[in-house]
Amino acid sequence: MRASRLVTLLLLLQNRGRMTARQLAEELEVSVRTVYRDVEALGAAGVPLYGAAGHAGGYRLVDGYRTRLTGLTAPEAEAAFLAALPGAAADLGLGEALATAQLKWRAALPTELREHAGRIQERFLLDAPGWYGDGDRTPHLAAVAAAVWARRAVVLRYRRWRAPEEIERRVEPYGLVLKAGRWYLVADGPSGIRTYRIDQIIELRPLQEEFTVPDDFDLAAHWQDHVAGFRARLHTGEALVRLTPRGAHRLGVAPVGDGWTQTRVPIESIDHAHGEFLRLGADIEVLAPAELRDRIAETARTLAARYEE
Template sequence: MRASRLVSILLLLQTRGLMTARELAERLEVSVRTIYRDVESLHAAGIPLYGDAGPSGGYRLLDGYRTRLTGLTADEAESLFLAGLPGPAAELGLGAVVTAAQLKLMAALPVELRDRAGRIQERFLLDAPSWYRDAEPVTHLPAVAAAVWDEHALQVRYRRWKAPQEVERRLEPYGLVVKAGRWYVVARSEGQVRTYRVSQILELHPLHEERFTRPPGFDLAAHWEAYRAEFEARLRRGEAVVRLSPRGLERLADLMTPGVVEAARATAGSPDEEGWTRVTVPIESVEHATGELLRLGLDVEILSPPELRHAVAAVARALTRRYASSADGQPSWTAPAERRITWKRRVTS
């Protein structure tokens, strides 16, 4: 365990350049005193490692020193080839770069690790987007990624869901996130850090001369987690109490969002005499919940709120009228002559 930690210290200093004992301790989840002992051991082993005192000090490796330790375990080698997502990399324009890097890494591995890493690529594939979704056009993604990397601003024309739908925005992009196959850029605009869907950028102009500085300590992963939690909380503005048949309860995970499924499981009681289960689920609005719950068909009964129950009943009545048939089995509604001919041709062909 200690040998692995010593290698980790070397690799961290090699990639970061300068780190304090406290930063190393937090990263490796040990005490600062342990880091002091590890540094002394590295010194004793002849590693050109030295420390600077003071507020801006820390440990660093002698300029030009590069460790030749490969030290990869079989699991680590396999994970490197499993971690890459070819789709997002290609969308960023890095598909060929990722492939070249993997080939170089493969060539540097010992034969036994090379074989195991190769089997990972042959037997496991990560496909992030959900079913029934076409790939989104992300024409401006490379330009957004370049702005994130170079820290220059962007002028964009953006389409949003509320009026006015098309707006002009100046963005200072801090980072990119891919969520369920969809790309989002986290950027400062109009004095606030906001999230924009890359596919909704209609027009983009790089502002290469307008540089910006990322806020010190900005953590993209932590920001996204907080945004995601806030977004999900906004979607749960109300609650609905429903009864689910055994089949409906089983289908819930395939048809509803994880938040709804989690809430249903947490509130599910014992099945009643008909085998149905009463659950409480979050809803965004009556209109939205009507469409979502109708996906369960006859496997759900809405108990409350009354307005949601009435809305679903109204849709059911409208569907009954639309699909009600006359005595001869023909549709009861009257279509224009041209459409009736087309319909008959489709049925008889």
């Protein structure tokens, strides 16, 4: 465990520059006293690092020092190649760079790990878009990515679902998110931090104005909160239903025995649930709310009469 922690500490200093003992302790999830001992161990092993006291102090490596680690495990090498999304990299204009980087990385790996990484690429493929779509047309994605990287503001002309359907606003692009084959921009604007679908951007005008992202902003945490809020707003009601084993499986409900399963499921609205439940055909019976049950019964009567004709 300690050897792994020493390597992690070394890489943290190599990649981030100066770090205080407390910062290192938080990253490594150890005490500050343990960090002091680890730093002494690295120094005794010949790693050229030094510490400075005071407000601007901390530990750092001597300028120009870089370690070459060949201690990657097979699962780590496999995961690194599996994590690369060629489609996403190509969307961002980085497809060629990704391919080149993988070639360099593969060449630097020991023979055994190189074979492991090669098998991953031969046997696993990550395809982000859903079945019934090829992803979105995103002609402005590269420009948005450039603005995110350079921390420069942009002016968007954007299409949205509510009136006015077209808006124009100046925003500060904080980050990009790829969700189920669709790209989203998280940006700060007149109404605070908002999420924009890249394929709904009609026009984009980059500005020369630079901005600073708040220190307490975390893209992953923000997106997680956004998704949780979206789901909470989406499912504002519930329905009481009976499901056959097949219906329970299709709806993602754990069946009870081999017969009908009665359960409550969240619904977005009567209209939305009406369409979704009709897809299950005879594998579902809606018990409540009464309005939804009546709507589905009326649709079933209409369909029966139509097919009898």
